[in-house]
Amino acid sequence: MDLIKTLLVFLFTLTFLFYFCQSFNLESRLPVIKKGTDGTYFGYSVAEHQVLNEIDEKVVDNWLLVGAPLGKNLQPGTNRSGALWKCPLSTYHDDCVQVITDGKKNPDDPDDTPIEGNDLLPPMKDEIKDGQWLGVTVRSQGPGRKVMVCAHRYISKGDDFQWGRGLCHTLTQRLDYDDSWDPCRGKTVERAHEQYGYCQAGTSGMLLEDDTALIGTPGPYTWRGTVFVFSVSDDFLNRDKSYYYGPLTEPDVPVDKYSYLGMSVTAGYFLKEGKMYYAAGAPRANGTGQVVLYTKLPKPIATLMEVSLILNGEQFASSFGYEVATADINGDGKPDLLVGAPFYFNKDAG
DSSP: OHHHHHHHHHHHHHHHHHHHOOOOOOOOSSOOOOOOOTTSOTTSEEEEEEEEOTTTOOEEEEEEEEEETTSOOSSTTOSSOBEEEEEESSSOSSOOEEEOOSSOOOTTOTTOOOOOTTOOOOOOTTEEOTTOOEEEEEEEOSTTSOEEEEETTOEEEOSSOEEOOBEEEEEOTTSOEEEEEOTTTTOOOTTGGGTTTTOOBTSEEEEOTTSEEEEEEOOHHHHTBEEEEEEOOSOTTTSOOOOEEOOOSTTTOOSOTTOOBTSEEEEEOOSSTTOOEEEEEETTGGGTOEEEEEEOOOTTSOSBOEEEEEEEOSSTTOOTTSEEEEEOSSSSSSOEEEEEOTTOOOSSOO
């Protein structure tokens, strides 16, 4: 009798475990491989993107978006300015198609309307596109939403200056040109790299569900770095047109020079439900690396964000914060902050 009871308990426990276990198979025999032109850094940044039917929201296309920061762009008058490619999930290696990104803005148009068709304009006289590294950052907002691609080495120039501001483009869900974003445009540059002369906007970035863009700029104020947060909503008349950013001057600046804050960015409701926190990695801060969490102040107080929390790395030169991400790791329904430290090591692991 005891043996029967034991077997019944065992079978019940086993059934209970099977009921709550989920698994999947990783098919390694038939990988999807896409190849680009040699020397273009094809694959430097990638993102998955789904196009949905606007009526019934069924999936129309599945794309693998690939950045090639040294690729030949479709914009005339450019050389190795970087490119964005869309690749179908097929077994072919060479069926990727370049996405139009640059050359759609006409500065002589007072309404700032993108030009129609595929007749692209060359770079303007006040900008340098060659070597801009378009494709260093590629992000999708999610199924049926926008896409962002950045060129952190984009340069604006004049007769006696060249400023490495950086630039990002947003595209519609169908990968048509939407708009360009230059958060450091108009910022003070009298002291060059000691102010906003070399922002390098777009070194990192992401699009949030609330139609907000988060852009990392590790260059301002002698590579202290900061982040910019702004709306990319299609509702131009009603959207918030402010650019929110982190403090860069004493006593509020959270990091020292050469910290590279903004090398990585992510966001989530990390500390308080319903309150968005913007996280930025500073891999050279404090010797170990740090991650800074920002929050917006209530409007109309300021567009300057406040520092809510600073996370410190444990090991010298581990580059804590080189990459950050958001995911629900423990399954509690709340976002967790993931931080990479690529040079961390001990005797057993890296």
